[in-house]
Amino acid sequence: MEEGMSGFCIRDGSVRGNSGSTGTKCGRWNPTTEQVKLLTELFSSGLRTPSTDQIQKISTQLSFYGKIESKNVFYWFQNHKARERQKRRKVSFDDDKDVNIRRENSMNFSTQNFAYQVSEPESVIETLQLFPLDSFGESESEKLRVHSNECWDTKMFSYTMGEQMNHPPLDLRLSFMST
Amino acid sequence: MEEGMSGFCIRDGSVRGNSGSTGTKCGRWNPTTEQVKLLTELFSSGLRTPSTDQIQKISTQLSFYGKIESKNVFYWFQNHKARERQKRRKVSFDDDKDVNIRRENSMNFSTQNFAYQVSEPESVIETLQLFPLDSFGESESEKLRVHSNECWDTKMFSYTMGEQMNHPPLDLRLSFMST
DNA sequence: GCAATATGAATGAATG
């Protein structure tokens, strides 16, 4: 719930432009070009949801290029995957009701800039060897997730637990204003 | 890629700054600040996996601040707990290089003059009193759970296991996926 | 500078 802690970013220039983090004290991680490049390589190599272990390694590797945390890697893959799918989804079915205010044909800006992986795959592979990419079989085949459910209604689901009959004294004491 | 494609969700800009008006057609519950505050209080008080009864009560109470369902409470606790752990896991590895100390106790948004009563302060207290506040006596800030030992969480029940008690055959698993 | 967009971060919801 750390929501309000944002808004104190002091950027001193384009972080993505320079590789050496110029002491940018940002609240938000700003990946360097090298970091993005590597992440992108990994992604295009098939890695989509790295495990915690992989995240650690990747983070460690990327830390060479600049400040980075594990969660950044985590979020990066989450976002990257989600957005790729999102883009694809946007063009797939554009038959909405009528209030469809979506931007049409957003493919102008090179749908995927992952193209430059062919430039120098060698060096990348060398780096990638640290992480066992095995999740290639996952592919990007949509799961066709159906949002069938949308009605919990008022019926109270019971995610039963073992003992609920006479559950012990619940410690629901609110410590409001316990200043 | 953030455009107004979701034109049916009414927002007034502030995410959690609004009370109740969480849009009407939003398919996703958007907790108000008050709701989040209360939930956080409960969580901080040690409540991690509320029982069905507790969820009911909490939900009822929170409904005062805005539209809410039981499942929202259920999910909230699930997520909150999971993310506490997850966060502790990913941020655990502080990068060796650039010794950045961005984490300066930015856990909770301080309870500043954020008094949660814009109009009726009494009702809030009244509301809170509905919770069975058992005076356990062990009132201490359990926020110091540095070891992530869910001590107070006696049993890590799994709601996936069917209990053969005298309660109806609970579905444990969200059975709302009909329709 | 502002609008539009790209993207890091957060979180509700759902599944295994």
Added chain:
DNA sequence: CATTCATTCATATTGC
């Protein structure tokens, strides 16, 4: 409880 997906928020970046 873990993992993942989808949506949204906040901010950085870029073009005009």
